[in-house]
Amino acid sequence: xxxxxxxxxxxxxxxxxxxxxxxxxxxxxxxxxxxxxxxxxxxxxxxxxxxxxxxxxxxxxxxxxxxxxxxxxxxxxxxxxxxxxxxxxxxxxxxxxxxxxxxxxxxxxxxxxxxxxxxxxxxxxxxxxxxxxxxxxxxxxxxxxxxxxxxxxxxxxxxxxxxxxxxxxxxxxxxxxxxxxxxxxxxxxxxxxxxxxxxxxxxxxxxxxxxxxxxxxxxxxxxxxxxxxxxxxxxxxxxxxxxxxxxxxxxxxxxxxxxxxxxxxxxxxxxxxxxxxxxxxxxxxxxxxxxxxxxxxxxxxxxxxxxxxxxxxxxxxxxxxxxxxxxxxxxxxxxxxxxxxxxxxxxxxxxxxxxxxxxxxxxxxxxxxxxxxxxxxxxxxxxxxxxxxxxxxxxxxxxxxxxxxxxxxxxxxxxxxxxxxxxxxxxxxxxxxxxxxxxxxxxxxxxxxxxxxxxxxxxxxxxxxxxxxxxxxxxxxxxxxxxxxxxxxxxxxxxxxxxxxxxxxxxxxxxxxxxxxxxxxxxxxxxxxxxxxxxxxxxxxxxxxxxxxxxxxxxxxxxxxxxxxxxxxxxxxxxxxxxxxxxxxxxxxxxxxxxxx
Amino acid sequence: xxxxxxxxxxxxxxxxxxxxxxxxxxxxxxxxxxxxxxxxxxxxxxxxxxxxxxxxxxxxxxxxxxxxxxxxxxxxxxxxxxxxxxxxxxxxxxxxxxxxxxxxxxxxxxxxxxxxxxxxxxxxxxxxxxxxxxxxxxxxxxxxxxxxxxxxxxxxxxxxx
Numbered sequence: 001x002x003x004x005x006x007x008x009x010x011x012x013x014x015x016x017x018x019x020x021x022x023x024x025x026x027x028x029x030x031x032x033x034x035x036x037x038x039x040x041x042x043x044x045x046x047x048x049x050x051x052x053x054x055x056x057x058x059x060x061x062x063x064x065x066x067x068x069x070x071x072x073x074x075x076x077x078x079x080x081x082x083x084x085x086x087x088x089x090x091x092x093x094x095x096x097x098x099x100x101x102x103x104x105x106x107x108x109x110x111x112x113x114x115x116x117x118x119x120x121x122x123x124x125x126x127x128x129x130x131x132x133x134x135x136x137x138x139x140x141x142x143x144x145x146x147x148x149x150x151x152x153x154x155x156x157x158x159x160x161x162x163x164x165x166x167x168x169x170x171x172x173x174x175x176x177x178x179x180x181x182x183x184x185x186x187x188x189x190x191x192x193x194x195x196x197x198x199x200x201x202x203x204x205x206x207x208x209x210x211x212x213x214x215x216x217x218x219x220x221x222x223x224x225x226x227x228x229x230x231x232x233x234x235x236x237x238x239x240x241x242x243x244x245x246x247x248x249x250x251x252x253x254x255x256x257x258x259x260x261x262x263x264x265x266x267x268x269x270x271x272x273x274x275x276x277x278x279x280x281x282x283x284x285x286x287x288x289x290x291x292x293x294x295x296x297x298x299x300x301x302x303x304x305x306x307x308x309x310x311x312x313x314x315x316x317x318x319x320x321x322x323x324x325x326x327x328x329x330x331x332x333x334x335x336x337x338x339x340x341x342x343x344x345x346x347x348x349x350x351x352x353x354x355x356x357x358x359x360x361x362x363x364x365x366x367x368x369x370x371x372x373x374x375x376x377x378x379x380x381x382x383x384x385x386x387x388x389x390x391x392x393x394x395x396x397x398x399x400x401x402x403x404x405x406x407x408x409x410x411x412x413x414x415x416x417x418x419x420x421x422x423x424x425x426x427x428x429x430x431x432x433x434x435x436x437x438x439x440x441x442x443x444x445x446x447x448x449x450x451x452x453x454x455x456x457x458x459x460x461x462x463x464x465x466x467x468x469x470x471x472x473x474x475x476x477x478x479x480x481x482x483x484x485x486x487x488x489x490x491x492x493x494x495x496x497x498x499x500x501x502x503x504x505x506x507x508x509x510x511x512x513x514x515x516x517x518x519x520x521x522x523x524x525x526x527x528x529x530x531x532x533x534x535x536x537x538x539x540x541x542x543x544x545x546x547x548x549x550x551x552x553x554x555x556x557x558x559x560x561x562x563x564x565x566x567x568x569x570x571x572x573x574x575x576x577x578x579x580x581x582x583x584x585x586x587x588x589x590x591x592x593x594x595x596x597x
Numbered sequence: 598x599x600x601x602x603x604x605x606x607x608x609x610x611x612x613x614x615x616x617x618x619x620x621x622x623x624x625x626x627x628x629x630x631x632x633x634x635x636x637x638x639x640x641x642x643x644x645x646x647x648x649x650x651x652x653x654x655x656x657x658x659x660x661x662x663x664x665x666x667x668x669x670x671x672x673x674x675x676x677x678x679x680x681x682x683x684x685x686x687x688x689x690x691x692x693x694x695x696x697x698x699x700x701x702x703x704x705x706x707x708x709x710x711x712x713x714x715x716x717x718x719x720x721x722x723x724x725x726x727x728x729x730x731x732x733x734x735x736x737x738x739x740x741x742x743x744x745x746x747x748x749x750x751x752x753x754x755x756x757x758x
Contacts, residue, residue, distance in 0.1 A: 013726075014725065014726040014727055015726060015727040015728070015729045015730060017740075018725075018727040018730055018733070018740035018742060019730065019740075019742060052727070052728060052729030052730075053729045054729075055729055198723070199724075200684070200685035200686050200687075200689075200723035200724040201685045201686035201687045201724055201728060202724070203724065203726035203728065206726050207726070238632060238669050239669065239722070239725075276628075276629075277628065277629065277632055278667075278669075279628055279631070279632065279667030279668070279669035279670055280667050280668035280669035280670075281666060281667050281668065282723075293628065295625050296623075296624060296625040296626055296627035296628050296629075296663070297627075297663070298662055298663055298666040299666065299667070314625075355687075355728060357686070357687030357728035357729075357731065358686070358687055358690045358691070358731075359690060359691065363687070363728050363729040363731070364729060395686065398686070429686065431686045431687055431690060432690075433690055437690055442690075445686070445689055446686075449723070452668075455666070
């Protein structure tokens with residue numbers, strides 16, 4: 001932010017940009033110009049605010065007014081009313097769903113109240129394209145402190161003491177990983193940032209890179225200092241053009257300020273960062289696969305050991321950490337390990353960022369202390385289930401995780417509890433499902449993903465997952481048997497035990513967790529040939545309730561297959577042998593007489 | 598490898614060679630070279646891969662192996678207006694499959710295909726990070742959010758000039 005009196009912050013994250021935040025920004029600037037205010041008021045493009053459901057977000061500082069679902073045509077009113085006359089535009093304020101009260105300060109919104117922002121601390125506050133704004137919020141202080149006042153060992157000990165664990169999914173202690181890499185002697189070592197966020201439904205890494213790219217560069221340099229590396233590599237998905245662009249700008253600015261390059265802070269420590277691009281392969285999130293991909297090869301994983309800390313990129317010791325892990329580092333150095341390790345649970349310290357999505361009222365990016373319960377996340381922060389429907393399951397950990405039922409709602413979220421519950425932390429995707437989602441279909445959806453993304457190197461993953469998918473497909477078509485359910489379980493366990501890398505070893509998790517938690521739903525598909533959620537089309541039957549049907553003939557006219565018969569003013573009926581299950585009749589019926597069974 | 602359908606002309610071959618040279622013909626830069634080449638030509642057919650293989654002194658099989666491994670690389674030309682439907686989990690649970698089916702129906706092609714007039718191509722992608730707008734689809738760089746199957750026809754009509 002600049003020192004002007006009023007700053008208008010507009011979200012430039014992917015979600016808000018998709019709903020025209022760029023045009024909002026242009027219009028705001030135009031209105032300021034029309035009123036001769038361009039000197040006193042600045043429009044700042046920030047990173048993601050997190051509350052994507054209510055985007056595009058516009059925030060006015062210093063009075064902290066948070067406008068939601070802003071449209072480009074609202075720019076005039078915001079400038080004329082708020083900026084010039086000092087009156088808040090009420091219709092754009094957030095309305096509390098319960099009290100119906102209009103809230104202008106985000107601090108008081110249910111969505112933000114329970115959050116503690118460490119990794120996301122700067123997202124939505126600074127202009128990510130200006131290094132000065134990062135520096136103004138203690139940016140690069142931690143790096144300065146490390147290279148001028150501490151030895152690498154002291155820094156590693158601090159990270160160990162903080163209890164920080166890898167946020168990419170594995171949960172391996174970060175300090176320990178750095179320690180291993182620092183002990184291996186070599187003429188060249190590498191720091192690698194894993195920004196290959198492949199979990200469909202997780203977008204925290206991209207939001208950090210888009211909203212606060214310097215924090216990653218600073219943390220990578222600190223890591224380089226600790227392990228003795230002079231080159232950092234960011235492996236980023238080519239599908240993230242905005243994050244790439246902002247990171248490039250950040251690298252240039254940091255070089256210009258002498259914060260990357262030779263003799264940083266006047267010491268003999270030199271460090272620079274380069275970019276490497278992924279090309280769309282989920283398995284490349286696995287560190288050995290990622291390294292092969294950076295070397296220009298197919299991104300196939302290899303057996304560990306050797307670990308990257310011994311032999312990584314180009315055969316040199318390399319330390320690979322995820323974006324969110326890095327984002328915690330500068331704060332730990334600045335505020336101390338003992339501040340950080342007070343947050344969270346006994347074995348999982350600090351906070352975790354979750355991408356909350358699916359059938360939930362407040363979709364967005366949230367950061368909560370470890371140990372927060374699923375209930376708090378889904379019902380307090382997330383505002384409960386959409387359209388007043390019933391909560392059915394929450395899926396955590398992406399394609400490697402599992403589906404948890406309402407009996408786990410009071411489980412405090414941390415690495416170990418989620419694993420004990422049959423799911424995992426993963427990168428932090430959290431997808432909420434309601435009564436209309438069929439759990440067999442969800443398992444099939446994830447298996448389809450795994451089959452597509454399996455690199456094909458080992459048989460259990462390449463062949464086994466395909467067989468799992470086929471059995472699930474058979475069940476959703478109504479052709480499953482009880483033996484199939486046993487087979488699903490056995491095969492899943494074999495794949496878990498024998499696959500080469502993390503992708504294969506975790507790929508049966510969605511199947512196993514749905515079998516455990518939603519056994520009855522599988523049985524309904526197999527024995528009763530019925531899909532309780534009404535999602536599996538092959539098992540659906542549309543029926544007309546003769547009590548409610550008035551004989552208006554609207555359904556019969558809408559039916560493309562001519563499957564509905566009946567005369568005017570008499571109850572109609574559906575010929576199930578002709579019905580193609582398109583649902584057109586149900587949409588047309590004004591009397592609620594047609595239902596899916 | 599697939600059959601050679603079209604021959605490259607000499608300017609195109611020079612362009613590819615130039616790209617390889619800008620990365621010092623280094624084998625380790627293969628993925629970057631493919632990115633750059635695809636951004637120039639739009640896709641990576643077999644004949645382009647063969648030129649790259651020759652320049653890097655690699656086998657064509659190796660290059661083909663890398664191209665087919667990564668979903669970002671395509672051997673098919675895309676349509677003038679590439680349509681991508683997000684099938685990330687957040688979009689999936691909010692009914693993305695029905696949106697995809699509707700696009701297939703309206704465009705009369707399947708996922709991975711291009712319309713005969715070369716105008717539209719249809720692909721799926723996994724999460725563009727706009728989960729708040731789920732389900733979403735993109736046409737070129739433009740994102741359409743909170744879609745229902747009924748919206749699909751209108752979107753396609755926008756591009757029918």
